[in-house]
Amino acid sequence: MREPPLPSLRDGRQEMPADTAEAIYDTLWSTSEIPTRAPEGIERVMLAEDKLYVVLAVVLIIWFGLIFFLLRTDRRLDTLEREVEDRIPDNQPPA
Amino acid sequence: MPTLTERLTKGGSPKVNVERYRTIRTIVLVAVTAVAAGGFLLEIPRIQILEHTARNLYFHVPMWFTLMAAVLVSAYHSLRFLQTGDLRRDVRAREAALVGVVFGILGLLTGMVWARFTWYQGTNIWWNFDPKQSMAAVQLLIYGAYLVLRTAFDEPQKRGRIAAVYNLFALVTVPFLLYILPRQAPSLHPGADGNPAFSDFTAPSMRWVLYPAFASFIGLFWVIYTQRVRAALLKLRLYGDTD
Numbered sequence: 001m002r003e004p005p006l007p008s009l010r011d012g013r014q015e016m017p018a019d020t021a022e023a024i025y026d027t028l029w030s031t032s033e034i035p036t037r038a039p040e041g042i043e044r045v046m047l048a049e050d051k052l053y054v055v056l057a058v059v060l061i062i063w064f065g066l067i068f069f070l071l072r073t074d075r076r077l078d079t080l081e082r083e084v085e086d087r088i089p090d091n092q093p094p095a
Numbered sequence: 096m097p098t099l100t101e102r103l104t105k106g107g108s109p110k111v112n113v114e115r116y117r118t119i120r121t122i123v124l125v126a127v128t129a130v131a132a133g134g135f136l137l138e139i140p141r142i143q144i145l146e147h148t149a150r151n152l153y154f155h156v157p158m159w160f161t162l163m164a165a166v167l168v169s170a171y172h173s174l175r176f177l178q179t180g181d182l183r184r185d186v187r188a189r190e191a192a193l194v195g196v197v198f199g200i201l202g203l204l205t206g207m208v209w210a211r212f213t214w215y216q217g218t219n220i221w222w223n224f225d226p227k228q229s230m231a232a233v234q235l236l237i238y239g240a241y242l243v244l245r246t247a248f249d250e251p252q253k254r255g256r257i258a259a260v261y262n263l264f265a266l267v268t269v270p271f272l273l274y275i276l277p278r279q280a281p282s283l284h285p286g287a288d289g290n291p292a293f294s295d296f297t298a299p300s301m302r303w304v305l306y307p308a309f310a311s312f313i314g315l316f317w318v319i320y321t322q323r324v325r326a327a328l329l330k331l332r333l334y335g336d337t338d
């Protein structure tokens with residue numbers, strides 16, 4: 001398969017080779033005129049800068065998921081530490 | 096609360112101060128979130144070839160600074176273990192090295208992806224034995240060997256001593272493998288022979304994110320490391336062994 005030419009990041013459109021699956025989708029898009037309406041509401045933010053903010057949203061969702069996981073593990077450690085402290089006082093060597 | 100000098104000479108407690116941990120954890124989680132947002136939102140100069148990938152600087156470089164901080168922490172606790180024979184020191188050395196290696200692997204992978212679409216754009220090359228990348232991979236193997244070495248011993252004190260000595264030697268290789276050797280070789284990585292180093296080309300506006308990113312990711316290392324130490328110390332108290 002030949003390498004497609006690398007699209008420019010700045011002019012906002014990509015040149016697709018004519019003989020690939022992408023070209024078929026591209027034809028659909030160009031005939032149905034879906035993205036021609038001016039963006040409004042949240043789209044005005046999210047579609048700017050070549051849709052960079054969509055990536056930010058994805059990254060933050062993953063990060064908040066990881067934070068949740070980290071905090072939950074801490075809570076389990078809190079419980080375990082209390083239980084162990086009750087059963088084996090700190091100054092006593094392990095059995 | 097002991098000062099840093101006191102901690103380094105006499106050594107703080109190898110136990111975890113949970114109150115302090117919670118405070119720092121909150122600060123770190125907010126800071127990493129702010130760095131991620133700032134990394135995307137702040138304007139950057141558009142440079143040919145790099146384009147938006149210049150933003151990788153905020154995430155890729157801190158991985159390596161974090162590895163370096165982690166192996167320093169690890170070597171410190173190895174040294175303290177050799178002085179005291181306290182197995183909790185050995186636990187801390189192991190966990191710091193382990194979490195550090197994870198950050199190093201992330202640094203290597205992010206570097207590969209970045210290089211593929213900048214240095215190797217249009218060539219379909221993912222790995223070309225660039226000296227910086229190769230030396231970084233060797234560095235990770237050295238610390239991987241530390242973790243494997245530990246599994247070879249059953250007796251905790253003996254395992255701790257041998258691993259600690261190896262760990263101190265491993266630390267000595269870090270400046271050579273991550274800085275000195277790759278900078279003397281023809282590498283595409285910034286800072287290498289003929290390439291300007293980070294301080295020469297990083298735009299002042301980017302430093303507002305980059306420097307907090309260093310601190311935040313080292314902080315994130317500390318949070319994950321401390322969490323793992325808490326779990327490992329519980330295990331040590333229950334079973335009297337570290338691994």
